[in-house]
Amino acid sequence: MDLAxxxxxxxxLLAVLxxxxxxxxxxxVTKTSIDPRSDAILPEDDPYAAEVKAVEADxxxxxxxxxxxxxxxxxxxNREALTAMEALHARFGEVQxxxxxxxMVNYRLNAVDETIYRRQYLLPPVDSLSDNxxxxxxxxxxxxxxxxxxxxxxxxxxxxxxxxxxPSGEGLSERLEIARSVVALRDRLRGDYPGVEIYVLGNDLxxxxxxxxxxxxxxxxxxxxxxxxxxxxxxxxxSLVYALCTLVVSFLGILLTIGTxxxxxxxxxxxxxxxxxxxxxxxMAHGIxxxxxxxxxxxxxxxxxxxxEQSLRLNLQPVTLATVTTAMGFLSLNYCSSAGIYxxxxxxxxxxxxxxxxxxxxxxxxxxxxxxxxxxxPLGVRGMIRRVSxxxxxxxxxxxxxxxxxxxxxxxxxxxxxxxxxxxxxxxKDSDFHRVITALAEKIGNDQSLxxxxxxxxxxGIADPAFMLEVERFADWLEEQPDVSVVxxxxxxxxxxxxxxxxxxxxxxxxxDDNLQVIDYLxxxxxxxxxxxxLEPIFDPEYTTVRVVVGTSxxxxxxxxxxxxxxxxxxxxxxxxxYRVLHGSNTILYARLNDTIxxxxxxxxxxxxxxxxxxxxxxxxxxxxxxxxxxxxxxPPAVVFGVWGLFVGQLSPYILMLFSISxxxxxxxxxxxxxxYMAARKAGENPDEAVRxxxxxxxxxxxxxxxxxxxxxFILVFSNTYYYQNVALMLTPIIVVxxxxxxxxxxxLLVKLDRFLDRRGEVSx
Numbered sequence: 001m002d003l004a005x006x007x008x009x010x011x012x013l014l015a016v017l018x019x020x021x022x023x024x025x026x027x028x029v030t031k032t033s034i035d036p037r038s039d040a041i042l043p044e045d046d047p048y049a050a051e052v053k054a055v056e057a058d059x060x061x062x063x064x065x066x067x068x069x070x071x072x073x074x075x076x077x078n079r080e081a082l083t084a085m086e087a088l089h090a091r092f093g094e095v096q097x098x099x100x101x102x103x104m105v106n107y108r109l110n111a112v113d114e115t116i117y118r119r120q121y122l123l124p125p126v127d128s129l130s131d132n133x134x135x136x137x138x139x140x141x142x143x144x145x146x147x148x149x150x151x152x153x154x155x156x157x158x159x160x161x162x163x164x165x166x167p168s169g170e171g172l173s174e175r176l177e178i179a180r181s182v183v184a185l186r187d188r189l190r191g192d193y194p195g196v197e198i199y200v201l202g203n204d205l206x207x208x209x210x211x212x213x214x215x216x217x218x219x220x221x222x223x224x225x226x227x228x229x230x231x232x233x234x235x236x237x238x239s240l241v242y243a244l245c246t247l248v249v250s251f252l253g254i255l256l257t258i259g260t261x262x263x264x265x266x267x268x269x270x271x272x273x274x275x276x277x278x279x280x281x282x283x284m285a286h287g288i289x290x291x292x293x294x295x296x297x298x299x300x301x302x303x304x305x306x307x308x309e310q311s312l313r314l315n316l317q318p319v320t321l322a323t324v325t326t327a328m329g330f331l332s333l334n335y336c337s338s339a340g341i342y343x344x345x346x347x348x349x350x351x352x353x354x355x356x357x358x359x360x361x362x363x364x365x366x367x368x369x370x371x372x373x374x375x376x377x378p379l380g381v382r383g384m385i386r387r388v389s390x391x392x393x394x395x396x397x398x399x400x401x402x403x404x405x406x407x408x409x410x411x412x413x414x415x416x417x418x419x420x421x422x423x424x425x426x427x428x429k430d431s432d433f434h435r436v437i438t439a440l441a442e443k444i445g446n447d448q449s450l451x452x453x454x455x456x457x458x459x460x461g462i463a464d465p466a467f468m469l470e471v472e473r474f475a476d477w478l479e480e481q482p483d484v485s486v487v488x489x490x491x492x493x494x495x496x497x498x499x500x501x502x503x504x505x506x507x508x509x510x511x512x513d514d515n516l517q518v519i520d521y522l523x524x525x526x527x528x529x530x531x532x533x534x535l536e537p538i539f540d541p542e543y544t545t546v547r548v549v550v551g552t553s554x555x556x557x558x559x560x561x562x563x564x565x566x567x568x569x570x571x572x573x574x575x576x577x578x579y580r581v582l583h584g585s586n587t588i589l590y591a592r593l594n595d596t597i598x599x600x601x602x603x604x605x606x607x608x609x610x611x612x613x614x615x616x617x618x619x620x621x622x623x624x625x626x627x628x629x630x631x632x633x634x635x636p637p638a639v640v641f642g643v644w645g646l647f648v649g650q651l652s653p654y655i656l657m658l659f660s661i662s663x664x665x666x667x668x669x670x671x672x673x674x675x676x677y678m679a680a681r682k683a684g685e686n687p688d689e690a691v692r693x694x695x696x697x698x699x700x701x702x703x704x705x706x707x708x709x710x711x712x713x714f715i716l717v718f719s720n721t722y723y724y725q726n727v728a729l730m731l732t733p734i735i736v737v738x739x740x741x742x743x744x745x746x747x748x749l750l751v752k753l754d755r756f757l758d759r760r761g762e763v764s765x
Contacts, residue, residue: 022358046589048583064164066200096177099165104141104147108120123137163202172207221277225280226247230246230247232704242367246283253283269339275347282326284705286323289702289705290363293314294367304367321616323353332607338593385696392751419598450550451585454582468511498512629671
């Protein structure tokens with residue numbers, strides 16, 4: 001059966017069926033949702049993930065926000081700043097589900113200072129304080145080690161306030177509403193106290209920022225990409241009607257992609273949200289190839305039916321191969337256990353298939369409905385391709401060896417790249433989150449923490465003296481580590497309470513030996529913790545497990561992993577094996593992203609590369625040209641990553657992901673060049689004539705598609721998400737380099753190889 005003829009003859013029926021399917025599947029758009037959680041990017045099969053989940057069951061994450069007050073003049077103990085903090089306490093009820101707020105305003109003095117200054121709290125009402133009183137409060141606060149380790153910068157220019165709230169459920173909409181009310185309170189405080197820099201951060205606020213960024217990107221970037229590429233195609237094809245035809249096909253491809261995701265029940269996350277934009281550009285690429293060859297046929301005097309049938313016949317093989325290989329590249333991301341990555345891969349793979357089907361079933365009907373009173377001539381591109389063809393024919397040898405040297409140099413720079421990941425890179429540099437995290441690292445020295453849970457194995461086991469001694473030795477060893485800034489555990493709390501119970505005699509800063517006294521302290525702490533927002537649970541309600549929080553600052557992922565390795569080695573050698581020690585926070589999971597995801601991406605890339613190569617061998621029905629296709633597909637990302645290594649040198653796993661998917665994307669151009677070249681060779685043309693034919697038939701189309709694809713990816717620079725911006729910086733040059741290699745390197749390579757093999761054949765004969 002002649003598929004090209006069937007597509008032309010049955011075009012009306014196929015178009016109607018495509019529209020019906022698009023309506024049914026596209027209805028799934030109403031069922032889509034967004035997952036803005038930051039931990040959606042974490043690997044699901046990390047062996048530590050189960051430990052963290054188990055610990056969080058005993059120590060549920062508290063819902064809180066961190067308000068940060070920074071004094072531009074360098075002294076937070078001024079009237080306006082302290083009054084702003086008082087206002088936060090007075091107005092915290094404006095936040096939905098608010099429970100309490102803790103800061104210097106309601107910070108209790110220790111027993112010694114309480115006796116000396118004859119008051120319970122650090123800060124009396126601000127309007128009652130003289131300048132001397134403010135200076136005294138500053139001295140007391142900066143001398144309090146517990147305060148400067150948790151809520152106050154050592155130089156006194158920044159203070160923190162812990163804001164707690166208790167949602168009625170776990171629904172996303174409620175969390176986002178609470179986050180919006182927190183932001184609204186922050187904005188009102190900023191307006192009332194302009195002389196103080198006020199910021200706020202928290203997990204739910206991070207979700208709100210991520211959610212808003214995804215909505216903005218979806219509402220703004222997609223239309224911008226569609227408009228820009230349509231205008232580009234209008235310019236290149238010299239026809240608005242044909243440009244709109246490709247836009248309609250692309251729009252249906254996006255509709256079907258989003259609808260399929262909606263029906264499947266999966267949510268778009270901060271990475272997979274980009275999938276529809278990729279589908280848009282791929283769908284346009286398919287349409288351009290078919291339209292450009294169709295227009296060439298019309299200019300050669302063919303009828304509309306003959307020109308369309310010829311275009312489909314010439315493009316079916318390369319478009320099909322490009323679809324299969326692109327889908328393989330994205331499906332290879334399923335080797336990665338991060339929902340953010342494999343969700344993106346699956347969304348684009350589905351979209352690529354839908355774009356292929358819509359192109360073949362709807363575009364022929366649209367093309368035939370366009371009148372041909374004036375056949376447009378593509379602007380400028382064919383003239384450029386003719387000059388490229390002349391250059392390749394006349395200077396092919398110089399091009400081949402010159403580009404070979406450049407490629408080798410770029411490959412040599414690949415080892416300059418180091419895989420590293422900073423999860424805060426996903427955050428806008430101008431956001432509250434980034435400003436506060438930076439300030440915490442610089443001023444308080446406690447911007448990251450490793451959490452460990454020690455399970456005694458029995459009810460009320462944490463009151464057992466033997467268990468307490470084990471935890472004490474662990475905490476003491478941790479405090480001796482140079483890269484640990486603070487250690488928070490229940491043994492420190494027990495010692496402090498024991499000292500206070502014995503007239504603040506430092507000799508009693510030891511663990512109590514009375515089991516009932518220990519239980520009394522634990523119950524007392526539990527009651528105080530309910531009303532003191534800055535206190536986190538350090539033991540579970542059954543008194544079975546304790547948390548040890550290890551504060552760190554300015555440590556890279558490698559350094560965090562090294563610290564964790566030392567901690568694991570120490571507790572394995574020194575803690576009673578009857579007591580289980582578990583990892584209790586996502587910090588360690590984020591630090592392990594480099595190794596886990598990079599390894600998984602490498603596995604996926606290896607499999608996809610082998611499958612893509614095999615597909616090219618089978619699809620082109622030639623071992624020779626199938627193997628040649630490896631070079632223009634593998635070299636573009638290798639060249640760009642080499643240059644990246646020289647000028648930047650840091651690759652997050654999410655940028656490394658581009659190596660896998662870019663191979664699938666750039667296959668499109670090389671497939672079209674190779675298929676036309678092979679067709680000319682089979683017709684008896686020599687290598688030089690075959691190159692001219694392939695560039696004439698495919699050059700204009702691949703140039704226009706590359707321009708559209710590059711423009712579509714470059715627009716991501718204007719995204720609200722840092723990840724998309726990195727994608728634009730890496731993927732756009734990969735696409736451009738792929739075109740340059742397909743036009744200037746692949747043709748000389750084909751000529752040199754075929755001439756060599758032809759000479760060998762003549763000698764053998």
